[in-house]
Amino acid sequence: MFVANDFIPSPYSHIVEKGSFQWSSPSNIALVKYWGKKNNQIPANPSVSFTLNNCKTITTLAFAKKENQETFSFDLLFEGKPKEDFKPKIQQFFERIIVYLPFLKKYHFTIDTKNTFPHSSGIASSASGMAALAMNLMSLEKELNPEMTDDYFHQKASFLARLGSGSACRSVKGKIVVWGNHKNIEGSSDLFGVEFPNTIHEHFNNFQDTILLVDKGEKKVSSSVGHDLMIDHPFAERRFTQAHENLDKLISVFENGNLEEFIKIVESEALTLHSMMMTSIPYFILMKPNTLEIINAIWKFRNEKKIPLCFTLDAGANVHILYPKNVSAEVLQFIKNELVGYCQNGHYICDEIGIGSQLIMDN
CATH class of the missing domain: 3.30.70.890 (GHMP kinase, C-terminal domain)
Incomplete structure (x- = not known):
């Protein structure tokens, strides 16, 4: 049984000065709806969703070590142009996850993001956006800790995405994703989304x-x-x-x-x-x-x-x-x-x- 503290890392084994990653993360459409939450983005009920394919966010994260490591430092671009009104949400996200990603204040980040679908039109752009950012941040942590397993990488990415936008935890993997403890779904968790582990009929493949x-x-x-x-x-x-x-x-x-x-x-x-x-x-x-x-x-x-x-x-x-x-x-x-x-x-x-x-x- 995972607890949040399992995602607090040990001291990193490697040093990374600068670099960049780019991830795409899809939106998802819930079949059983998540509506209502407890503290720390914990769902009041479990949900299950189809991961989509074409409606996605593409985010590039560039990073470089900086001298002043007391505060968060980042620029946010949407479709290549500064997007100041998005910044408070990213600031809040960084504040929530700093305990799990202690390197966040050590780098200046440039986050450049775009959607393949209309923003804020009810197609869960916050889900795909936060998932894409979480995947990028986890890529940096994997550089700092190359021994990280793929399972841990995806679980922690989903865990972090959830702290930005609850349903974002269902956009890390596909095809059918469950988020929230459910007694009859093995491995299900309130902390992150999991791929539906049971048999899936061919009707639902495409x-x-x-x-x-x-x-x-x-x-x-x-x-x-x-x-x-x-x-x-x-x-x-x-x-x-x-x-x-x-x-x-x-x-x-x-x-x-x-x-x-x-x-x-x-x-x-x-x-x-x-x-x-x-x-x-x-x-x-x-x-x-x-x-x-x-x-x-x-x-x-x-x-x-x-x-x-x-x-x-x-x-x-x-x-x-x-x-x-x-x-x-x-x-x-x-x-x-x-x-x-x-x-x-x-x-x-x-x-x-x-x-x-x-x-x-x-x-």
């Missing part, structure tokens, strides 16, 4: 996720505010129990490939997430009229065509349509014929299950 961009603007409710809504929520405890129950059901579904049951669980989870926001104080409605139009069209299409597609939602208006690859032609035609008109500027993103974070450059 699952597709087409994201309909109903609203590409800033999220109306930040994740932090959203999670705080669960404190003293009248239905919180039942919701946390429900998440455990639905994760149990998905263990069987992932093994037997029952897509009908998969659809029921995933859509129920999406609607439950939004119902928790609609019944909190203060309360929020994050779906837009076009979100509801899309959901009703999906239900009608599935009922008429008997094609196994379903929707899920994050804490926003955009709709993720999930379906097996072997029905892609029919689903994409349906999207073009009936759904694209509900998307902002007709925009949607075709994605699929991916394999997690990837090292691009080691210099």
Whole structure:
């Protein structure tokens, strides 16, 4: 059983003066939703997600030793341009993880990051962004401690990413990732995400996720505010129990490939997430009229065509349509014929299950 102190390193065996790394980390889409947290980014319930492939953050971390080692020192660029409003979140992240990465004040960092998808549009850019930064920082720690094992590297990267953005811990590895203690999933932890360890039916090997961009603007409710809504929520405890129950059901579904049951669980989870926001104080409605139009069209299409597609939602208006690859032609035609008109500027993103974070450059 891991505890946080297991990630506090012994004195480093090597010295590194300067260098750079570049990692890509994907977004992820939760099937069982994480909503509500305890202190230190500990989830109130377990969650499970598909790791995506195309929606990702690419981050370059350059570093050089500096003389003044009393404070953090970093420049932050977004798509090559200074991004001052991102800096407080990185500062807070460094303050949270300094005990686990004691080298942070010894270097000046230049963090240059970009997304392959619209920022702050409900496609979990904080998850992919924090995961990519954590992977880069762990690459530096591995240079300082080359004896580090790959398992430890990925576990600690996920642990650190979680301290930046909870769901970021699910963006380190793929294809299906569990975060949060669950009695029937071996190795599951509140501290980091783990690859789903059980049998996965071939139906889920190449699952597709087409994201309909109903609203590409800033999220109306930040994740932090959203999670705080669960404190003293009248239905919180039942919701946390429900998440455990639905994760149990998905263990069987992932093994037997029952897509009908998969659809029921995933859509129920999406609607439950939004119902928790609609019944909190203060309360929020994050779906837009076009979100509801899309959901009703999906239900009608599935009922008429008997094609196994379903929707899920994050804490926003955009709709993720999930379906097996072997029905892609029919689903994409349906999207073009009936759904694209509900998307902002007709925009949607075709994605699929991916394999997690990837090292691009080691210099």
